[in-house]
Amino acid sequence: MKLILAEKPSVSKNIADALKIKNKQEGYYEGNGYIVTWAYGHLLQLYDAKDYDTRLSTWKMDNFPFIPTTFKYKVKSDPRHREKPDRNAQKQLKLIHQLMRRSDVEAIISACDFDREGQVIGDSIIYQQNTHKQVFRLLLNEWTPDEVQRGLQNIRPNTALRPLQDAGVSRQWADWLIGINLTSVATLKYQKGKGKALNIGRVLLPTLKIIYDRDKEIEQFVPENYYKLQADFQTKDDHVYHATYMEGKEDKFKQKATLEAIQEALKEKSAVVSDKQVQRKKEYPPLLFNLSNLQGHITNKYKGWTSDKVLKVAQRLYEKKFITYPRTASMALEESLVGKAAKVLERVVQDLSYKDEIKFAKIKRVFNNAQVESHSAITPTYVLPKKLSAEETIVYEAIKNRFIMxxxxxxxxxxxxxxxxxxEANLKGAFVSKGKVQLVExxxxxxxxxxxxxLLPLVDIQDPVTLMKHDIKTEVTKPPQHHTEKTLLKVMETCGKKKGRENDHSDENDGEFMAILSGFSIGxxxxxxxxxxxxxxxxxxxxxxxxLICTALGRDLVETFPIKDLFDLEFTGRLEKALFDIEKExxxxxxxxxxxxQFTKTSVDKIKDEKETVILEVKRQKRTNEVxxxxxxxxxxxxxGQKGFGCSNWKNGCKFVIWKNDKYxxxxxxxxxxxxxxxxxxxGQATVKGLTSKKGNTFTAKLKYEKNADNDYFSWKMLFDK
Incomplete structure (x- = not known):
């Protein structure tokens, strides 16, 4: 009997289905020589500082820097009551360890996601038990039945994935050390009042700085006038075309007088077509999606979408077996996937009216090992969805279409x-016109x-034309645009190394560029x-x-916080590159x-030495205790209360609360x-006006807040008048 640990219940079900296991118990499936159980993502989390030393439950400057001699883990906290362990996580962890200890279980297979976090999730659960049984790793890019079966035939010893675990643990511990220590001392130094904290993070601050820098560029931008000389010419066949005066490659002139002098020289002069160049050009499709490009594409195209929402929807599609692993940085596929890709293409084009134009081929732009990191680009799988939500349809269709292209x-x-x-005008330049005609869609x-x-008229070199009119257009230089999630993701992905290209809609050369920058990124x-x-x-x-715009608090933090390395894209990129290199040994x-x-210790000492100043003042609102x-x-x-409307009997264990940031x-x-x-x-119900639908429409509905049948928590229910 082999025990398989999946990262989530939905993935566990996919594995059980692939193994044709029908017997479901509480917390696991069993049958055909396998037990399949699951985590809920991270079941364990690092100790809080106060778990190591009770004196750290109160923030005092003298307590920092704090660096544990050994990092320890505990059951993750209940999101509603941070002081208590999450009961579901505690229960499932206990079950997993019981299953591991079963005498008929000869080996354990970690089937968590094939990335740093997945490795840490599986290893933290399995090795907390100090098991002596063999541990293997199932490494899959999708959860289709064929891949599960194939993957189980090719499991690897988990010890072979030690570099991935080292990278994951290094990331986790580093973020804990920087986050706990610098958040604590920054809050003590720069905040007045209690109840909030100044969040300091290894990835948070350089991302903030990207937005801050763009905002500053816009604020400091001084618009300047520039001028263009434009003209209309008529052919002997009475066709009129438009042209712009150019000297070399420049059509913008800072001095209006320069163009006014040229205008004077145009009077009573004849004109001729001096050059004609016709080129047939190819337009390649944009490359396959990696996660950043998918997020950028969707957030740019559809209103109300965030990159976080795109990832959550893509994750659902992945767990439902409809797409491959979404958390990838690659825009190409491994060359070993040629046969599988052909099979997928055959399935997804069945109902298309233009399917006869689609020809599968092993194309270097698509299949290229040199441009694949841990995971290939995102594609559909051969499992076709029968029913998708509106959100799932948007993301799935984008991925499917990009693959078909x-x-x-x-x-x-x-x-x-x-x-x-x-x-006879003795001009340095000429009037230039450009035409474009799509030949192949x-x-x-x-x-x-x-x-x-x-369209331009049919003319030949040396054909005489008549100058019909000309005028000088005054235009104004424009400031750079504020970052959007699309442009921000691109800068984060390359650590700013593509500065100036973040507004570029073409990703034709991105694959080659990303291969050079492997691992050098923010997050x-x-x-x-x-x-x-x-x-x-x-x-x-x-x-x-x-x-995306920096708030006053964000600006004050950038301008005041003294640890400038944490705002530096180069510094952050080197840290991420080091983690990438740990994976690669x-x-x-x-x-x-x-x-x-050492960085943590030095940074804490530097903050302590800074002069007192207030970045954030927290003012507590007076509560009337109105019932x-x-x-x-x-x-x-x-x-x-400050965070919600709750039962006054909460100290005795009553769990009723309606949170002010309620996600529903x-x-x-x-x-x-x-x-x-x-x-x-x-x-028992409330009529609520001004609710906003996913499509952006407002509506009114009755809401109920009802207790769940199987626990003490409450859920929302929506009603409409008939």
Whole structure:
């Protein structure tokens, strides 16, 4: 009997289905020589500082820096009551360890995600038990039945994945040390009042600095006028075309007088077509998606999407077996996947009207081992979805279409460049016109990408033309645009090494570029969305439509916090590169951690030596202890607290609370109000206006807040009038 540990229940079910196991017990499946159980992501978390030393439960400067001699783990905390362990996690961890100890279990297989975090999740659970049984690793890029069966035939000893575990643990410990120590001393130094903290993080601060720098560029931008001279010419066939005066490659002039002098020289002069160049050009499809490009594509195209939301939807599709592993940095596929890709393409194009144009081939742009890191690009699998939610459809269709595009004909267009010269005018330059005509639609047909044709008349070199009119256009230089999630993700992905290209919609050369920069980034594909979300949650940035903007608190932090290395993209990129090299056994975990220990100590001492200043002042709102109504669990009074409306009997264990940041309401752009809570407690329901749907429409509905049948927590229920 072999025990398989999956990262989530949904993945566990996929494995059980692939092994045709029908017998489901509480917390696991069993049959056909296997037991399949699951975690809920991280079941264990690192100790809090106060778990090592009770004196650290109160923040005092003298307590820091604090560096544990040994890092320890505990059951993850209950999200509602941080002081207590999560009961579901505790229960499942106990079950997993019981299954591991069963006498008929001869080996354990970790089937957690094939990345740093997945390795840490599986290893922390398995090795907490000090097992002497053999431990293996199942490494899959998708959870389809064929892949599960194939993967189980090729399991590897878990010891072979030690470098991946070293990288994961190094990341975890480093972020704990920097986060705990610097957040504590920064809050003590720069915050007045209690109740919040100044969040300091290895990935958080350089990401904030990217947005801060762009905001500063925009603030300091001084607009300047520039001028263009434009003209219309008429052919002998009475066709009119438009042209712009150019000297070399420059069509923008700082001095209007320069163009006014040229205008004078144009009077009563004839013109001729002096040059004509016609080129047939190819347009290749954009490369396959990695996570950052998928997030950028969706957030840029659809209103109301964030990179965090794209990742969550993609993760659901992955766990449902419809797409391959989404947390990838690669935009190509391993060459060994040629046969599988052909099979997938055959399945996903069945109902397309243009499927006869789709031809599978082993293309270097698609299949290239040199441009694949741990995981290949995101593609659909051969499992076709029968039903998807609206959100899932958007993400799945984007991935499917991008995959199909690779095997469509290359788009082609004809570009014509005309130069028109003024005779006897003695000008340095000429008037230039460009035309473009789409000849082959090719891959653009997949998503109906529109190409705008610009037609020029049929003329030959030396054909005489007539100058019809000319005028000087005054234009103004524009500041750079605020970062969006799309452009921010691109800078994070390359640590700013592509500065100037973040607004570029083409990713034609991204694969080659990313191969050079392997590992040199801010965060990983899995964490970047979470970082952007946290920046919003802690109040360092805000989102205005699609633009990301630094708040006053964010600006003050950048300008005041003295550890400038943490804002430096180069520094952060080197740390991430070191973690990448630990995975590849090119750098040691011990050397990395030694550097982090010293950096933490030096940084804490530097903050302590800085002068006192207030970045964040926390003002506690006075509570009136106004009674909202009776608690539906115990009958005591429900009152308003700082974070929610909760039962006054909470010290005795009553769990009733309606959080002010309730995610269900937040998804509809609402927060609970006193009026709403009073109505819920009095009438069992509340009529709520101004709720926002996923499509952005507002509506009114009745909401109930009802106790779950199997635990003491509550869930929302929505009702509509007939």
């Amino acid at each position: 690779q095997f469509m004909p290359i788009a082609e267009y004809e570009e014509t460049r005309l130069a028109t010269k003024m005779l 090719g891959w653009k047909k997949v998503e109906k990408v529109q190409s705008k044709d610009v 990983t594909p899995a964490t970047r969305a979470e970082t952007i979300k946290k920046l919003k949650d802690v109040g360092y940035i805000s989102a205005e439509n699609k633009s 090119a750098f040691s975990k011990e050397d990395f951690l030694q550097f982090i220990y 909202m109504g009776k608690c539906p669990l115990c009958g005591h009074a429900v009152i308003e 309401l937040a998804a509809m752009k609402k927060k609970p109000t006193k009026t709403m809570v009073k109505a819920l407690l009095k009438n």
